[in-house]
Amino acid sequence: MRGYLLKFNLLAVVLLLATWPAACAQDGSAAVAAGDSEVTWDQVRAIFQKRCFACHRGEQARGALDLSSVAAIRAGGSSGAAVISGKPEESLIYLLPAHLETPRMPPSGNKMPQRELDVIHGWISGGLSEKIAAVSPAAASTVVAVRTPVKRPAAAATVGKLSALTAEMVLPRNAGAKTTKPVMVRPVRQQLRPVTSLAASPTSPLIAIPDGQRVLVYDWTDLSVRQIIQFSGDVFALRFSRDGRILIAGGGIGGQSGRVTGWEVTTGEQLFSVGSEPDIVLAADISPDGRLIALGGPSRVVRIFDSVSGQLTGEQKKHTDWILDLQFSRDGLLLASGDRFGTVLVSEAATASEFAVLRGHNGPISGLHWSAESDQLITAGQDGTVRYWNLHSSRQVSQFSAGAPVLTFDKDPAGTLSLGLKSAQVAVTSADGGPLRNWALPDEVSQLVLTQDGSHTVVADATGNIQLFRNSDAQVVGEFVPPATDNR
Ligand code: HEC
Numbered sequence: 001m002r003g004y005l006l007k008f009n010l011l012a013v014v015l016l017l018a019t020w021p022a023a024c025a026q027d028g029s030a031a032v033a034a035g036d037s038e039v040t041w042d043q044v045r046a047i048f049q050k051r052c053f054a055c056h057r058g059e060q061a062r063g064a065l066d067l068s069s070v071a072a073i074r075a076g077g078s079s080g081a082a083v084i085s086g087k088p089e090e091s092l093i094y095l096l097p098a099h100l101e102t103p104r105m106p107p108s109g110n111k112m113p114q115r116e117l118d119v120i121h122g123w124i125s126g127g128l129s130e131k132i133a134a135v136s137p138a139a140a141s142t143v144v145a146v147r148t149p150v151k152r153p154a155a156a157a158t159v160g161k162l163s164a165l166t167a168e169m170v171l172p173r174n175a176g177a178k179t180t181k182p183v184m185v186r187p188v189r190q191q192l193r194p195v196t197s198l199a200a201s202p203t204s205p206l207i208a209i210p211d212g213q214r215v216l217v218y219d220w221t222d223l224s225v226r227q228i229i230q231f232s233g234d235v236f237a238l239r240f241s242r243d244g245r246i247l248i249a250g251g252g253i254g255g256q257s258g259r260v261t262g263w264e265v266t267t268g269e270q271l272f273s274v275g276s277e278p279d280i281v282l283a284a285d286i287s288p289d290g291r292l293i294a295l296g297g298p299s300r301v302v303r304i305f306d307s308v309s310g311q312l313t314g315e316q317k318k319h320t321d322w323i324l325d326l327q328f329s330r331d332g333l334l335l336a337s338g339d340r341f342g343t344v345l346v347s348e349a350a351t352a353s354e355f356a357v358l359r360g361h362n363g364p365i366s367g368l369h370w371s372a373e374s375d376q377l378i379t380a381g382q383d384g385t386v387r388y389w390n391l392h393s394s395r396q397v398s399q400f401s402a403g404a405p406v407l408t409f410d411k412d413p414a415g416t417l418s419l420g421l422k423s424a425q426v427a428v429t430s431a432d433g434g435p436l437r438n439w440a441l442p443d444e445v446s447q448l449v450l451t452q453d454g455s456h457t458v459v460a461d462a463t464g465n466i467q468l469f470r471n472s473d474a475q476v477v478g479e480f481v482p483p484a485t486d487n488r
Contacts, residue, residue: 039122041070042132047116051097051106063463064442067093070130078442078463088124102212103464195460196236196251198449203244205451206265207458209466210235211482215249217265220451220458220468223478227268231261236297237284240265244452250284250295252277260284260295262307274305283325288332292349296323302337302345304352314352318345325367329374334391336377338365344379346391356394360387367409380406380419386433400433408447412454420445426459426469439474 048056048067056067065077073093076082081092088094096105098117106112123129199208206226207218215235217227229247237250237260247265252258258277263270274293275281282297292313296302302316302323321341328335328349335349342361347354363383370377376397377389382405388398404423411417415431422444428437443461450457450471458480460466468478 038126038129038131039119040129040131041123043119044123047112047119051112051116055106070128074128078465083124083128085128086125088121091124094120094124194462194464195447195466196234197238198447198458198460198466199238199240199247200449200451200458201240201244201265202242202452204265205453206240206244207449207451207480208238208240208247208249209480209482210238210249210251215247216480216482217247218480220456220478223468223480225483227263227265228483229263229268232259233257234280236280236282237295239285241286241290242288243290246271246286246290248284248286248293250275250281250297252280254280258295258297258299260293260305262286262293272307272310274307274310275303277303283323283337285327285335287328287349288330292328292332294326294328294335294337294349296326296337298322300339302326302335302347302352304335304349313350314347316345316347316352316354318354318357319343324365327368327370329370329377330372331374334370334374336368336370336379338368338379338381340364342381342383344368344377344389346377346394356391358389358394358396360396360399361385363405366405366407369409369411371415372413378411378417380409382406382422386417386419388431398432400429402427402429402433407445410448410450410457412450418448418450418457420448420459424461426457426474428471437471437474439469 052067055062056065058066063077065082066072073083083091083093092101095101096103097112097120099111196210205219205221207220209216209218213231213234215229215231215238216225217229218224219226231249231251233252235249235251239248245265246262248260248262250260258279258281259273259275260281261270261273275295277297277299279298281295284293284295286293291307293305293307294302300319300321300323302319303312304314305311306313316337319337319339320343321339323337323339326335326337333349334355335347336344338344342363342365344358344365345354346356346358361379361381361383363381365379365381368377368379375391377391378386379389380386384402384405385399386402386406387396389395390397402419402421404421406419407422408420409417416436417429417431419427419429421427424441424444426439426441426445426448427435429435441459441461443463445459446462447460448457455471457469457471458466459469466480467476469475470477
């Protein structure tokens with residue numbers, strides 16, 4: 001009897017798969033009659049088509065999540081299962097658009113209408129129906145109303161449960177372990193937002209990572225969180241002072257305000273907060289003596305403040321586009337700033353008056369680093385070039401091609417460069433561009449920073465994963481996963 005049933009079921013499945021569209025068309029009315037509360041796939045698909053397909057369809061789908069078929073949805077995305085049949089409160093395809101988990105979907109704009117969320121919720125509760133209701137194709141793309149209201153979970157309870165910090169989320173992964181994709185539930189990842197900045201303390205094993213409106217300070221040797229610091233706005237820039245004592249964060253609220261705040265690293269105590277920008281701060285640095293704070297962003301003006309008095313000491317207005325990075329020279333006398341147009345300006349640190357204009361890049365500047373002697377500046381850009389400039393002559397002395405747009409880079413004291421590429425690679429090169437090592441990542445490398453001892457690299461990709469690589473063999477030895485917050 002059991003054997004018979006099994007065979008029957010298998011047969012039914014095979015038949016259904018083979019004749020799926022036809023069967024559905026014929027059985028459409030029956031499906032509707034079977035239960036008024038059943039949400040059918042065509043209703044859900046219509047919503048996904050309208051709101052999600054732009055980014056979640058086919059091979060290039062963001063987060064590796066294709067929402068265009070039930071099978072693809074069941075297959076999940078880059079962080080594993082996207083849906084758990086019968087459990088909308090544990091399914092990312094409901095939690096993210098319902099804004100119960102981050103990253104919010106769609107990433108920008110308002111939350112989608114509640115009745116559409118109810119459809120998704122009902123469809124998951126009902127077991128991911130593959131049926132198509134008997135409606136005309138034209139109507140299928142617009143009909144989204146739920147027939148009977150579906151029950152929604154209490155938002156607070158859901159968030160609380162999912163936010164629980166588990167050991168797997170913070171402990172280093174076994175380096176040798178196979179990375180098989182989890183089939184069912186896994187801890188819901190909190191960090192999927194793009195990583196805007198990374199900073200490594202020059203004197204201790206501390207790594208600062210932005211997490212929305214807060215900064216997480218980790219010890220990379222055991223991946224423990226040492227400080228959680230709140231910031232007034234979203235964090236876009238992080239930097240440690242040269243003595244490792246102070247951490248600064250720049251950021252703000254888009255189109256409204258921007259500032260730079262500094263804290264004592266060991267205590268988390270706020271030391272200063274400078275700037276009242278009309279827009280976010282995208283780049284910030286603190287001078288080697290801790291006295292000056294430089295900032296820049298979409299307002300195109302580099303402003304320099306005294307960290308003690310909070311007074312503005314200089315403005316550099318020659319940038320014609322968003323300022324993306326800036327850095328004080330090692331001796332603290334000069335400040336280099338790079339913009340989205342590709343121009344690099346060097347200013348006198350104390351006054352912000354112009355010292356040199358370095359033209360050559362044709363594309364956004366993704367990073368700049370001074371040499372130890374303060375007479376040489378290294379810049380990299382999305383034009384795929386790395387350039388060396390001499391500050392005595394204010395001329396470019398050499399350049400090489402990285403083979404792909406450079407999105408971020410760091411350099412060790414010996415001059416070895418680690419380039420984070422848009423082609424989803426980290427290229428480690430000698431100072432003159434000679435290839436030393438190259439390792440591949442699943443996505444564009446958006447941020448990277450070397451640890452203070454140069455032994456490891458913290459790498460963030462465009463999907464929001466932040467991993468710890470051991471430089472000697474390019475093995476992933478850990479992952480930075482933020483602890484939960486209550487306020488998002
Ligand atoms: C404008 C592009 C865009 C749109 C529209 C969009 N997403 Fe996303 N989605 C992303 C990106 C990018 C990611 C990767 C995570 C990140 O960088 O924040 C992502 C990730 C996800 C993930 C996590 C996948 C994983 O396994 O990591 C889910 C679930 C998701 N989106 C669901 C949706 C749903 C449902 C909609 C429609 C309501 C939607 N998204 C609309 C861009 C988009």
